[in-house]
Amino acid sequence: MLLNIYIDWAFVLEKFLLVAVIVTLSLVIAMYTTYAERKVAAWLQDRRGPNRAGPFGLLQPLADGGKLFFKEEIIPLASSKFLFILGPSLAMITATLTSAVIPWGTSLHLFGRDISLQIADVNIGILYIFGVVSLGVYGIMIGGWASNNKFSLLAAIRGASQMISYELAMGLALIALLMMTGSLQMSVIVKNQVANGWHIIYQPLGFLIFFVCALAECNRTPFDLAEAENELNFGYHQEYSSMKLGFYLFAEYINMFISSAVMSTLYFGGYDIPFVNEAAWNIDANLLALIGFAVLMAKTFFFLFVFLWIRWTIPRFRYDQLMNLGWKKLIPLALINMVVTAAVILWLKK
Amino acid sequence: MQLTQRAKQVDRRPMTFVESLYLWNIAKGMWITFTHLFKKRPTINYPEQTRSFSKVFRGLHVLNRDAEGRENCTACGLCAVACPAEAITMEAAERLPGEENLYREEKYAAKYEINMLRCIFCGLCEEACPKDAIYLSQTFAPANYGRKGFIYKKDELLIPHPVNDPQGYQKAREEKSGKVK
Secondary structure, rough: OOOOOOOOOHHHHHHHHHHHHHHHHHHHHHHHHHHHHHHHHHHHOOOOOOOOHHHHHHHHHHOOOOOOOOOOOOOOOOOOOOHHHHHHHHHHHHHHHHHHHOOOOOOEEEEEEEEEEEEOOOOOHHHHHHHHHHHHHHHHHHHHOOOHHHHHHHHHHHHHHHHHHHHHHHHHHHHHHHHHHOOOHHHHHHHHHHHHOHHHHOOOOHHHHHHHHHHOOOOOOOOOOOOOOOOOOOOOOOOOHHHHHHHHHHHHHHHHHHHHHHHHHHHHOOOOOOOOOOOOOOOOOHHHHHHHHHHHHHHHHHHHHHHHHHHHOOOOOOHHHHHHHHHHHHHHHHHHHHHHHHHHHOOOOO | OOOOOOOOOOOOOOOOOHHHHHHHHHHHHHHHHHHHOOOOOOOOOOOOOOOOOOOOOOOOOEEEEEEOOOOOOOOOOOHHHHHOOEEEEEEEEEEEOOOOOOOOOOOOEEEEEEEEOOOOOOOHHHHHHHOOOOEEOOOOOOOOOOOOOHEEEEHHHOOOOOOOOOHOOOOOOOOOOOOOO
């Protein structure tokens, strides 16, 4: 029988649950990153930050979200309505998609099954992330175009060209990493680090380039020229209101979370617990997997903090400085890094 | 020609290579902001905590009563005359028999209004008053939704009755401006 395909329902259920958990988790973390952003901003500026909604202002993100939902929804008459709605949806979808290939931990043993804490262990993991992230440009471009506002369009073009230029250097920095691991698979990259030490030791320059490019990809200060909210009153989401605007802003925070997780995975050992050999511990594998997950989260939160810290320290680059840095500094540096890594690998193999 | 003493020569040298990578300077800047994480915050959480006023802070007016709860004011109008902002209006009335427990003297203020938007809180009304009927306290006018709400009438100005509400009366007396606690 042709249609008699065997479906492992437990597998489907397990993946479905994992997707639900990961997406919910990234949404909640993105929500509380907005809170952390305001708190960190306040602390760095000797203020107190939001402290009225709930204890320590912890309900502030809920209040903000509720406010956005109840705001009037304005769709400009001259906009193309379908694309106008598609823009923020695309931004949100691409932001949540990337979490699929990140290994959030080793596997759990439950009900006699081995449940991997990675949704899809595809062998092109990094390429998948790159592919999805570059789709994120469409969210910005379509939003800017559909608004039928020349300033939105200009900001969208600026954002798109920035993202494309920095993707180059990012990719080049990654090639050096891939030469070391010999695989694009995220789980292999993490296992390689567990065995041989974190990639940050071997690729400090590569990490630096990757980090700078990640800032640019997420449209974060000092590369937030697409928004530049305090000088060009908003950028590509100028015409958006209500939760559509919220989606754009929210997608940015999810992107921050995901790129922090990717950085911890690629360069800081993922779920590897630093300075100890956890395989020698004689404890339950499930517990170990959970500890590994917590460790990955700690690394991710550290990078999230660095994102915020940078935002409230460094002023925005001028556009020509941005392009100079991208094309004339980061790409040559990444190339040199790549060539040197390749040479060292060849020399070690000889 | 130098126009001011504060003029500074702008450094227009091109950036060195290290500077053009921005990294070192960024690290310096980030260290500065990082130290601010641990600094003491000067903020006072306003509605819960308040900054204490000076002892001579002049705030809202209070229309005084004597120890038996009779209003001191005789509507002589000296406060209105003294007022440089012309914020005070009043209407006098004669005390009728049987009202001796309400007003101390034969004449009293039937209407007494202070426009808090005009008032400059100089305290000249308090100085002008021969009967100790008006004084300034250490509270200030709360916000209001309309301009009319800032015209304070007698019911807002009068001190709580010392016999019926001794605690309120005591509290209001303690907020008297210039009183050494």
